Amino acid sequence: MRAEFSSVSYFTGGIFNRFTCDSQDMSRLYIAPVGSDWCERFDQTVGSPISASDIDLPSILEADQEIRIWGTSDGKQKYSYFTAMETGDPVLFYSDGEFFASGRIGVTLEDAALGERLWDSAESKYIYTISEYEPISVLPAELGDLLSYGEGWHPRGFMRVSEQAINSLLTEYNSVEEAFQDLRSDESVASPSEPETETEQASDADDGRVHTEIQWYLVQLGQQHGYDVHVAINDKNRTYQGERLGEGCLEELVLPGFSDAVTNIIRYVDVIWLEGDAIVAMFEVESTTSIYSGILRMTDFVTRVPNFAVDMYIVAAESDSDAVRKEMTRPTFETVLEPVSHSSLQFLSFEDVRERYETVVSAGPLQEVF
Structure with missing residues (x-):
């Protein structure tokens, strides 16, 4: 430099x-x-x-x-x-x-x-x-x-x-x-000396499709269990199986008693379940190798509202569970989350989300989703 x-x-x-x-x-x-x-x-x-x-x-x-x-x-x-x-x-x-x-x-x-x-x-x-x-x-x-x-x-x-x-x-x-x-x-481009291959391009596209698929399942699960659902504002118009992710979801995230700064933190959280104006659960779907920003959003939120209880999930492939858990237990994040023990940050696999969705479709709503 x-x-x-x-x-x-x-x-x-x-x-x-x-x-x-x-x-x-x-x-x-x-x-x-x-x-x-x-x-x-x-x-x-x-x-x-x-x-x-x-x-x-x-x-x-x-x-x-x-x-x-x-x-x-x-x-x-x-x-x-x-x-x-x-x-x-x-x-x-x-x-x-x-x-x-x-x-x-x-x-x-x-x-x-x-x-x-x-x-x-x-x-x-x-x-x-x-x-x-x-x-x-x-x-x-x-x-x-x-x-x-x-x-x-x-x-x-x-x-x-x-x-x-x-x-x-x-x-x-x-x-x-x-x-x-x-x-x-x-x-974004690959290094000129190492052009991106068709396989790598296909992999990127697959990551995007999987991300949208899992978001869609989470939206459906939330709605099927009677929750209001909010989808990240930059993802509302994405489609899965011809259906817009934001279909039937809240158009705006209105949280009485929360500052604009706090609301802005979670407007980009992939999926949020709410009961009235109370947040029940938040989900960050991570289909690529980077999970840092999702954890940051969660920890930012609980730091701003330390007395608020909420279940938070980082959702990724089971094969990535070790890497995700390693990030979740970094000293930086643990130090932030330790004082807010009434809230939780948990790993949830894509496979679990798909399984829950299939169960609900065949047997109806569950007493406890996750």
């Missing part, structure tokens, strides 16, 4: 403050240029994750077997951007005329010694891990149009996108999160 990196006081508050903000209506977006003289180092610690056994990592990072890690160097403005970072915030990486990768902020820490070990640069001390890393190909003009930047704009340093620019983006999208996902899903 063109000496855009940067020793270790730990921003523990920064790690957990993430859970007091709205992950799906976030107003933060970071841009990190990677200078040509830093590209090789970027590939070594971000493009390819590093193993905890390969380098002496601070204890705050040792739980992760492999991590992607980057940062920025000293400077008053950079420091202010860095300290505002919160877990789950989107970040776009720029080099050689294009945004070439995206990800989300994980843990943040200040550690000059780690910067020296990783990149031979003690100045590169403002360090952050990257989750949900993904290669993309987006031109500055495309992002510049969304942010209402002038013609010819390109990032010139590590930055947090301004509130004014975010407001411009929100004229086209419902949230920064939605725009971020759109950039990733529509523009």
Whole structure:
């Protein structure tokens, strides 16, 4: 990062403050240029994750077997951007005329010694891990149009996108999160040296179909048991077997007594069951390898309303159960969930959802669905 990196006081508050903000209506977006003289180092610690056994990592990072890690160097403005970072915030990486990768902020820490070990640069001390890393190909003009930047704009340093620019983006999208996902899903590309195969393309399509299928079953199960059902606002118009997911569901999520910020957190939860205006259960369906954002939504919600009891489910394939449970028991999430023992975060398999649906179709509603 063109000496855009940067020793270790730990921003523990920064790690957990993430859970007091709205992950799906976030107003933060970071841009990190990677200078040509830093590209090789970027590939070594971000493009390819590093193993905890390969380098002496601070204890705050040792739980992760492999991590992607980057940062920025000293400077008053950079420091202010860095300290505002919160877990789950989107970040776009720029080099050689294009945004070439995206990800989300994980843990943040200040550690000059780690910067020296990783990149031979003690100045590169403002360090952050990257989750949900993904290669993309987006031109500055495309992002510049969304942010209402002038013609010819390109990032010139590590930055947090301004509130004014975010407001411009929100004229086209419902949230920064939605725009971020759109950039990733529509523009994502495989490495030029490794073009995506037809098998990989088919796999991506299968993931989307499975996600919609499981959402549909959860909608049907909720309605068949007399619950009002809300579907994520960006999924309402998806169809399964010719039927719109949002058919017969709540058009808006109205939760009396909850702030707009709290409501905004869960508007993007895949499926919610309600009894009147009381939430009974929330489901996040994860058909890909990333389950981070779903858990964040759940933990954000219970942190904002710690006295509210709700059953929360991460729904994934049985074959992914070990990976999902590992994420659910991360110290970061356990620390957040421990004080709210009256709520639960549980794993639920696709197979269980299908089985329950078939049982209800043949035998009628169950006394307890899950």
